Amino acid sequence: xxxxxxxxxxxxxxxxxxxxxxxxxxxxxxxxxxxxxxxxxxxxxxxxxxxxxxxxxxxxxxxxxxxxxxxxxxxxxxxxxxxxxxxxxxxxxxxxxxxxxxxxxxxxxxxxxxxxxxxxxxxxxxxxxxxxxxxxxxxxxxxxxxxxxxxxxxxxxxxxxxxxxxxxxxxxxxxxxxxxxxxxxxxxxxxxxxxxxxxxxxxxxxxxxxxxxxxxxxxxxxxxxxxxxxxxxxxxxxxxxxxxxxxxxxxxxxxxxxxxxxxxxxxxxxxxxxxxxxxxxxxxxxxxxxxxxxxxxxxxxxxxxxxxxxxxxxxxxxxxxxxxxxxxxxxxxxxxxxxxxxxxxxxxxxxxxxxxxxxxxxxxxxxxxxxxxxxxxxxxxxxxxxxxxxxxxxxxxxxxxxxxxxxxxxxxx
Amino acid sequence: xxxxxxxxxxxxxxxxxxxxxxxxxxxxxxxxxxxxxxxxxxxxxxxxxxxxxxxxxxxxxxxxxxxxxxxxxxxxxxxxxxxxxxxxxxxxxxxxxxxxxxxxxxxxxxxxxxxxxxxxxxxxxxxxxxxxxxxxxxxxxxxxxxxxxxxxxxxxxxxxxxxxxxxxxxxxxxxxxxxxxxxxxxxxxxxxxxxxxxxxxxxxxxxxxxxxxxx
Numbered sequence: 343x344x345x346x347x348x349x350x351x352x353x354x355x356x357x358x359x360x361x362x363x364x365x366x367x368x369x370x371x372x373x374x375x376x377x378x379x380x381x382x383x384x385x386x387x388x389x390x391x392x393x394x395x396x397x398x399x400x401x402x403x404x405x406x407x408x409x410x411x412x413x414x415x416x417x418x419x420x421x422x423x424x425x426x427x428x429x430x431x432x433x434x435x436x437x438x439x440x441x442x443x444x445x446x447x448x449x450x451x452x453x454x455x456x457x458x459x460x461x462x463x464x465x466x467x468x469x470x471x472x473x474x475x476x477x478x479x480x481x482x483x484x485x486x487x488x489x490x491x492x493x494x495x496x497x498x499x500x501x502x503x504x505x506x507x508x509x510x511x512x513x514x515x516x517x518x519x520x521x522x523x524x525x526x527x528x529x530x531x532x533x534x535x536x537x538x539x540x541x542x543x544x545x546x547x548x549x550x551x552x553x554x555x556x557x558x559x560x561x562x563x564x565x566x567x568x569x570x571x572x573x574x575x576x577x578x579x580x581x582x583x584x585x586x587x588x589x590x591x592x593x594x595x596x597x598x599x600x601x602x603x604x605x606x607x608x609x610x611x612x613x614x615x616x617x618x619x620x621x622x623x624x625x626x627x628x629x630x631x632x633x634x635x636x637x638x639x640x641x642x643x644x645x646x647x648x649x650x651x652x653x654x655x656x657x658x659x660x661x662x663x664x665x666x667x668x669x670x671x672x673x674x675x676x677x678x679x680x681x682x683x684x685x686x687x688x689x690x691x692x693x694x695x696x697x698x699x700x701x702x703x704x705x706x707x708x709x710x711x712x713x714x715x716x717x718x719x720x721x722x723x724x725x726x727x728x729x730x731x732x733x734x735x736x737x738x739x740x741x742x743x744x745x746x747x748x749x750x751x752x753x754x755x
Numbered sequence: 756x757x758x759x760x761x762x763x764x765x766x767x768x769x770x771x772x773x774x775x776x777x778x779x780x781x782x783x784x785x786x787x788x789x790x791x792x793x794x795x796x797x798x799x800x801x802x803x804x805x806x807x808x809x810x811x812x813x814x815x816x817x818x819x820x821x822x823x824x825x826x827x828x829x830x831x832x833x834x835x836x837x838x839x840x841x842x843x844x845x846x847x848x849x850x851x852x853x854x855x856x857x858x859x860x861x862x863x864x865x866x867x868x869x870x871x872x873x874x875x876x877x878x879x880x881x882x883x884x885x886x887x888x889x890x891x892x893x894x895x896x897x898x899x900x901x902x903x904x905x906x907x908x909x910x911x912x913x914x915x916x917x918x919x920x921x922x923x924x925x926x927x928x929x930x931x932x933x934x935x936x937x938x939x940x941x942x943x944x945x946x947x948x949x950x951x952x953x954x955x956x957x958x959x960x961x962x963x964x965x966x967x968x969x970x
Binding site: 651654690701705 | 888
């Protein structure tokens, strides 16, 4: 249930894990604990990871156990329950985990008898880790299982799963190096004692790199690929949700209102603009004259079912006087929508270095300026008043049958 | 003789719409739905005007113009587009289209635009007029590092500017003529002159302007 909801709700997937501590599977290498912690406290992920590794080394493994515990008990971002909660119902998994732990403990006890406790102390946390990992393995979502699978891959390779000639050579060579290194470390010949730490450790490291190098490379590559795939998936989900919210909704509305052409046109227009914004870079930054005029355009179109053909040339930030210009332009556009009787209104704005101007024009009824009805004079005055207050001008020209043109000019500070 | 028109658009729905609306007024001699078929068709029927979609799967309308124009300069192109992305518009105009209109244009206006293009005039949509004003006023066409040989090309005259402003406000050529007390022919001359400047002025700056404006 939880997983299904995550897949279908793109906003849940990249919900930032703020507020409470949870794992962040989107950024994970193993379980996403480091990434989750980093996001929770606002640290750098890499730093957190390095600290984790250091802690694990210094505490000789207890850190690993803690990490695995966190993996088991912390819920992933966007999910409700932790893996542990799910694991409670997994009787088989619990049995397996206990069995493994017991087996491992036995092995360690036996080992501890021969070698006084060195092996045992640093391995106790591993018993817990192995048991916990078993539970995670069985109960984690598929995507997290894949990262576990990656971690046991070298075991499979070492077990001879790959018959590749190259890898066989590699393993043999690594084995030789490892044995040489360990022998050197263990030997107590005086002549080479000085060189021992350097040379022998070098050999062991070389062996480890040779053995695990290709696997590390692959993990790195896989992680990158996986991340890219995830990003692609998210993008697709986002586009899908956008199309769903806008285009499909509008199409549904259009079908329902097919007998009202005016409404259908208005719907199509709003949708067209929305889609255009998505496809061609979105609306220009807010807070400029052009964006304010775009709002005017959309409002008037939505409210009066007319088409406002807008062209803007240049742009500038909003100022008090520019605000007055936009408000006057809104008045003029609303007027044209209400009174002209036509469905297309043109709105042209040009912002030059020293002056900003807006022309609102319709090809509608028009009126005789010498015999203006009282209610319209008020509107004209409100347009003019806004402009003159900031040193601008408003010129309204109209003639019956020839439409109306309102020219607004505002000097720029 | 009727104007012979070829229609190039990848949307069959749009083609059939145009066919139904313009079929009576023009001689529709062929249709194509992609770049290569369009090039073949135009080269064989040599129409007066090609109504050309800016966006097609096999490349833009730009590719069609570039392939046909050198061999058959007499064929004129009117670009049609659903998008108003300035870089598309500028690109297709610079490739040699005589005009640009959006697909929301009314049938009467489209017929008018075809006739104008057939006569060798230029057709600007109100939005294209806005782009051009913007490009020239923001100095996008004057390349400081590489001044053009003909500085006339890098700026608009006051009259051209006035004409473009009126086009941007939705005026028809006839209305512009009346408003500015000039003849329709003079309006057409001004627009053609702007088109020439658009096609010839310092290329790279203008293209960059369009790309930036897109973002």
